[in-house]
Amino acid sequence: MLTRLLEIHVAYQYYIRLIFLQLYVHWWDFSVSIPELMQSLNHLVVSGKVLALGISDTPAWVVTKANEYARNHGLRQFSVYQGRWNASIRDLEREIIPMCREEGMGIVPWGVLGGGAFKTEEQRQKATSGGRKVEPTENDIKVSRALESVAVRKNTIITNVAQAYVSSKSTYVFPLVGCRTVQHLKDNIDALSVHLNDEDIKEIDGAAPFDLGFPGNFLAPTYHLTGDVKPVFALAMGGTMDYVADPKPFSRE
Template sequence: MSKEVLNEMFAPAPEPATELGRYRVLSSTAGVRVSPLCLGAASIGDAWAGVSIIPIALYSVPVLHFSFKTLATRWQHHEEDRLLGSNLKAMGSMNKESSFKLLDAFYEAGGNFIDTANNYQNEQSEKWIGEWMRERDNRDMIVLGTKYTTPYRSYELGKGKTVNYSGNHKRSLQMSVRDSLKKLQTDYIDVLYLHWWDHTTSIEEIVDALHILVVQGKVLYLGISDTPAWIVSAANTYAREQGKTPFSVYQGRWNIMSRDFERDIIPMARHFGMALAPWDVLGGGKFQSKKQIEERKKTGEGLRNFMGDGQSPQQEKVSAALEKVAGEHGIESLTAVALAYVIQKTPNVVPIVGGRKVEHLKDNIQALSLRLSNEQIKFLESQTEFDIGFPGNFTGADPKWTGQSTSMLAMAAHISFPSPNKSYVHEK
């Protein structure tokens, strides 16, 4: 072997085109390498074009709450919903050409982590992603996540006829994975998520059934979404004890205004070595400067969320704070600051970003070059009241992660702790 060949073999890879191409190990229990942002594909497809949703505030009858809450959760990653009227919002969607353009831009910028689900856009999302991967011949370059649990064929077979196409149980899982593999035109799924907790299936049935798929090679890693922390903890404990595959990544709602993650989910993820893939990091599109809002009004666009019109006073306050911090970094992007916030809060955070426009993707990539100071993080958090709740507000935070002793421990003696683990932020 010549010296030139050896030099080429051991030479480092060229610097990535963008920070999106600086990959990370997903978690301590999932060694797959992923891009630091995950592309949410809920708007890949046009089956939901023109579908209108009534904001949550209009629902007051408890029996309606579950159906809409479930529906809202399914379409959680939308970034570009169009205003149809004072009370109606349209679901985000794209035609195939626009979808492929966004997927190409994400891939060419270095992105390799894509998130979809069995029901998105009435199954078009999975189908179009499968077609895109086949045409680009890049399936093995993509880390593909999809989900099961939602009744994904009700639009075709009719309500009331798809009872076993929904839920956490083994039958639903088997059919969903069978069909997702066909739609995605692949023989394996990198990350399979349980989409939401259905309260009706035992932890043992779920873990055992998911593990079989891993053993069969149809699924490589397991994720779980929109599920109480105690359920995930019980499932992973059972998996460890029984030699089964644990959940390696948790997906759920988290942003600077909605910090419920900090109570139980982040501590759970740290304990079990799980990654976090938060959705709604951009506040449902409500983190907008006054200038951005005026520009959207001029073009006939409303704010990008189907849960109500305009900003609340609290959203205005948080947006102003994000704008201030963005200005301190010499940028205009509020979304970049919002993304940087969650990325820096704890290790192994891979935010899910949606949207339908390439320029928004480029805007989001800016977050990967930002390093917020501790003062800026405290300033952003001070804009919204948050109580960690009992027992956290009684026992204090885990000193292994804060690097500081608690008042309870200090009653006996002063104890020093090493500096806490830091999140990924590349130093140039």
């Protein structure tokens, strides 16, 4: 991980041919202090070599603490988070996405297409050659069926629905997807025009179980993404409470 000033400087020199960088801390190694990290990164920002800071594959508490330190010391904060998130692997929804919403950070999910695990029944039967070989989990198969069902209604392909799914669940989501062919590139562009509604999202969410975990499932199990919060049970005994829902992404119908 690029944490110490010397390591960051050496890495920057490798890309010196660029006018400026958008710099990511690629993953957290549990060995550096928050002050050292943020001071080192900010050194490149104030020197004009880096415009924006991002971080990926890092616990929510680390990112929150780092941004709080940056705010308190007049340093550049992390503005985007990159992590694994798709319709089958939804761990990011527990702490990371609510954190990004509160910190005003963009979300760059990787693995959006399930690493090739999201396929229609016909595609699985054909077992086409080429590409990444992925043995689907039981959840992958269940989610694929839900994605295929939505894709049929939307007159599109399953991978486009998989991309639209993450883009429809939170604000400022920018899926990180790759392509091996020109057709893949065209499909990725077409995915931008696919819009899902609440029922589509519920169908995909309901395809496989997801445990929000404590304390989320104890306090407000519906709030983590939808903003459809119901009062904490102890407060509900005292009366009716109204909440203002969080903004929905532009791509949501």
